[in-house]
Structures are given as structure tokens and as C-alpha cells.
Amino acid sequence: xxxxxxxxxxxxxxxxxxxxxxxxxxxxxxxxxxxxxxxxxxxxxxxxxxxxxxxxxxxxxxxxxxxxxxxxxxxxxxxxxxxxxxxxxxxxxxxxxxxxxxxxxxxxxxxxxxxxxxxxxxxxxxxxxxxxxxxxxxxxxxxxxxxxxxxxxxxxxxxxxxxxxxxxxxxxxxxxxxxxxxxxxxxxxxxxxxxxxx
Numbered sequence: 796x797x798x799x800x801x802x803x804x805x806x807x808x809x810x811x812x813x814x815x816x817x818x819x820x821x822x823x824x825x826x827x828x829x830x831x832x833x834x835x836x837x838x839x840x841x842x843x844x845x846x847x848x849x850x851x852x853x854x855x856x857x858x859x860x861x862x863x864x865x866x867x868x869x870x871x872x873x874x875x876x877x878x879x880x881x882x883x884x885x886x887x888x889x890x891x892x893x894x895x896x897x898x899x900x901x902x903x904x905x906x907x908x909x910x911x912x913x914x915x916x917x918x919x920x921x922x923x924x925x926x927x928x929x930x931x932x933x934x935x936x937x938x939x940x941x942x943x944x945x946x947x948x949x950x951x952x953x954x955x956x957x958x959x960x961x962x963x964x965x966x967x968x969x970x971x972x973x974x975x976x977x978x979x980x981x982x983x984x985x986x987x988x989x990x991x992x993x
Contacts (some may be wrong), residue, residue: 796818807930808910808928808929808930810930811930811937812893812933813935814937815893815933815936816890816894816935816942817937818833818937818940818941818944819886819887819890819940820939821940821941821944821953822883822886822940822943822944822947823852823855824955825944825947826852826855826856826859826946827846827847827855828846828865828948828951829859829862829911829947829951829955830842830845830846830855830858830859830862831843831845831846832951832955832956832959833859833865833866833951833955833959834862835930836942837840839911845858849927852883852884853884853887856880856883856884857880857949859978860876860877860880861879862894863876863950863955864888866955866958866959866962867954867955868978869956872954876950879943879946879947879950882943883941883943883947886936886940886943887954889936890936892912892914893912893933893936896912897912898910898911898912898915899911899912899925905958910927910929911925911926911927911928912925912926912928924926
């Protein structure tokens with residue numbers, strides 16, 4: 796360790812790590828909200844139960860991808876959404892590698908804005924297993940997570956939800972029930988029906 800940084804990783808690195816973790820939390824929440832939006836048309840209680848269940852990130856993305864394929868029949872759209880989910884899984888891999896690593900301060904930077912993390916791949920040993928990471932690397936990963944979360948939201952808003960509305964209206968019409976009551980979130984986190992004034 797460089798004695799000038801007193802063996803501490805800089806605030807810049809720590810700040811960017813915190814930003815990255817925050818961005819990942821948003822990405823994970825976006826997938827949970829996607830589940831809720833795609834299941835709520837069938838059963839509101841099931842939507843809440845499924846979206847709140849704790850599960851690893853990869854199975855979460857697989858459920859969203861499967862639900863997407865139920866609602867969206869176009870192969871081009873399915874492929875694009877699959878690629879987006881694969882990107883999210885790749886970001887999760889990078890996040891896991893960073894969060895679950897041993898860290899050391901760089902000898903190359905007096906400010907400590909470079910650090911090393913231990914890459915445990917069972918193929919390398921000693922110094923070769925240390926991988927350099929910078930604040931800029933973390934910032935780029937964070938940006939990619941924000942962008943991916945936003946793209947998931949756009950798919951839900953512009954593609955999936957309009958299709959679900961059509962499906963629900965058709966189902967209710969077939970059952971002779973007319974328009975579906977609007978769904979409204981309460982402060983307790985449950986969904987309630989609000990009678991339409993139309």
C-alpha cells in the first residue's frame with residue numbers, strides 16, 4: 796500500500812460503489828414492478844405476492860422474460876427483450892464480482908482512486924489474480940444499470956401494458972362485464988378498485 800493514502804480506499808471509489816449498489820437496487824425493483832404489471836391483470840393479490848417474494852436476480856429476470864413472452868407474440872420484440880434481460884444479467888455478474896470481492900488500495904495512486912479486487916477464478920494465483928478497478932469503471936457500470944432499468948420501464952409502458960389492457964377489455968367483454976374498474980394503489984401497498992365514472 797502507498798503510505799501517502801494511509802491504506803484507505805478513497806471516498807471517490809466508495810461513493811461510486813454506493814452509487815452502483817443504488818443503481819442495482821433500482822434495476823432489481825424495476826424487474827419486480829414488471830412482474831406486478833404483467834400479472835395484475837389476472838390476479839392483483841398474486842401480482843403483489845410474486846413481486847414481493849425474495850429471489851435471486853437471475854430467476855427474477857427469467858420470470859419477467861417468460862411473462863413478457865406470454866403477452867408479446869412478435870419474435871422481433873421477444874428477441875430484443877431477451878437481449879435486454881441478458882444485458883441485465885451481465886450487469887448483475889459484474890455487480891456480484893465487485894460486491895463480493897476482497898479489496899486493496901492501489902500502489903499506483905496516492906489519492907486511492909484506483910483499487911484492486913481479488914479475482915478468485917481458481918486459475919490464477921498471487922498478484923495475477925488482482926484486478927484493477929477505478930472510480931470511472933464503477934461510474935460506467937452504474938450508468939449502464941440506470942439505462943437498463945429505464946429501458947425495461949419503457950418496454951412495460953409502451954409495449955406490454957397496452958397489450959394487457961386490450962387482453963383485459965376483451966376478456967371482460969366476452970364475460971359481459973363491460974369496462975374493468977381502475978386499479979389504485981393505497982398507502983398500505985395493496986391495490987384497491989376505484990369505480991370508473993365513465
